[in-house]
Amino acid sequence: MKYAYLAFEDYENELESEIKFKKIKLTTQMGRLFFSDEWATFHWAQLSLKNFKKVNFKSINDAIKILKAENLYWGAYSYQLHRRTELIQNGLQNRKISEIPFLAKPTNRNYGFWFLLDSNTLLYSAKTDSSHPLGFVRIKEALQGPPSRAYQKLYEALTVHTEPPAAGTQVLDLGSCPGGWTWVLHELGCQVISVDKAPLDDSLNDKKRITYLKKDAFKLDPLSIENPEWLFSDIICEPEALLELVLKWQKAYPKLKFLCTIKYKGPTDFKTTDIFAKIPGSKLIHLCCNKHEMTWIKN
Numbered sequence: 001m002k003y004a005y006l007a008f009e010d011y012e013n014e015l016e017s018e019i020k021f022k023k024i025k026l027t028t029q030m031g032r033l034f035f036s037d038e039w040a041t042f043h044w045a046q047l048s049l050k051n052f053k054k055v056n057f058k059s060i061n062d063a064i065k066i067l068k069a070e071n072l073y074w075g076a077y078s079y080q081l082h083r084r085t086e087l088i089q090n091g092l093q094n095r096k097i098s099e100i101p102f103l104a105k106p107t108n109r110n111y112g113f114w115f116l117l118d119s120n121t122l123l124y125s126a127k128t129d130s131s132h133p134l135g136f137v138r139i140k141e142a143l144q145g146p147p148s149r150a151y152q153k154l155y156e157a158l159t160v161h162t163e164p165p166a167a168g169t170q171v172l173d174l175g176s177c178p179g180g181w182t183w184v185l186h187e188l189g190c191q192v193i194s195v196d197k198a199p200l201d202d203s204l205n206d207k208k209r210i211t212y213l214k215k216d217a218f219k220l221d222p223l224s225i226e227n228p229e230w231l232f233s234d235i236i237c238e239p240e241a242l243l244e245l246v247l248k249w250q251k252a253y254p255k256l257k258f259l260c261t262i263k264y265k266g267p268t269d270f271k272t273t274d275i276f277a278k279i280p281g282s283k284l285i286h287l288c289c290n291k292h293e294m295t296w297i298k299n
């Protein structure tokens with residue numbers, strides 16, 4: 001049990017396929033947790049783990065003591081023995097983990113990971129690479145304003161994975177209808193060029209910093225837009241079409257920053273996704289609020 005990878009809930013098959021695609025050998029699987037003797041980056045893993053310890057304990061208090069001696073913060077994977085897991089986790093945590101506010105500064109907390117191998121054996125990794133329990137983060141919802149739930153993707157990406165665009169900068173939002181992302185970008189003070197074949201929600205009609213273009217985003221000529229700082233895309237399209245669009249805009253504006261959703265209609269297109277992942281200076285993330293899709297960021 002050298003390394004382990006925790007799949008996002010409901011995306012175990014995706015992680016398994018990614019492991020196969022990367023030709024990594026698995027040793028064993030326990031629920032959402034995949035073990036291997038090889039270390040690799042898996043985008044369908046919510047958390048990657050190393051340095052495991054296996055320790056026997058006598059009682060719930062004993063388990064709490066063992067874990068507390070190693071770290072203040074812990075995330076538990078309740079794989080089996082759910083009640084016992086809950087009792088130990090409650091003993092470790094003196095308060096409920098809450099959602100974090102949009103654009104909150106990162107904490108320097110580092111969460112440990114533990115689970116019960118059997119009723120008297122802990123398997124744990126005292127440190128992970130995440131400042132969130134089990135690598136999972138939830139951003140506080142906007143109480144009113146956004147016309148769609150899709151805004152949550154930008155909320156999470158701009159809080160956890162990249163600096164937000166500065167107020168006053170010109171940004172493109174492609175595939176923007178009904179306007180959740182456009183709403184977030186407008187709230188940040190950006191000048192938003194919002195492009196979709198379908199109309200924006202009426203609530204966005206009177207916003208002075210939003211220019212709506214009723215257009216096919218693939219037919220938008222980069223040179224028709226003056227010096228955009230960021231290109232956001234949530235267009236529903238094949239990954240290959242998105243890649244072509246990104247490369248076209250990058251050629252026209254080499255310093256352009258990107259935040260794009262790569263969507264999969266059928267099985268995950270690992271080949272094209274891998275091309276995105278290898279674009280220098282970029283990162284590929286499965287956001288906690290992403291469904292069967294990935295988020296690609298270059299900034």
Ligand SMILES: C[S@@+](CC[C@H](N)C(=O)[O-])C[C@H]1O[C@@H](n2cnc3c(N)ncnc32)[C@H](O)[C@@H]1O
Pocket residue numbers: 147148149150151174175176177178179180181182195196197198215216217218234235236237
């Ligand atoms: C998931 S929705 C976007 C949601 C949006 N980000 C929000 O926050 O409300 C995908 C959008 O892509 C648009 N779309 C699909 N093909 C397009 C194209 N060729 N050009 C422009 N928009 C397109 C659809 O009309 C749809 O509104």
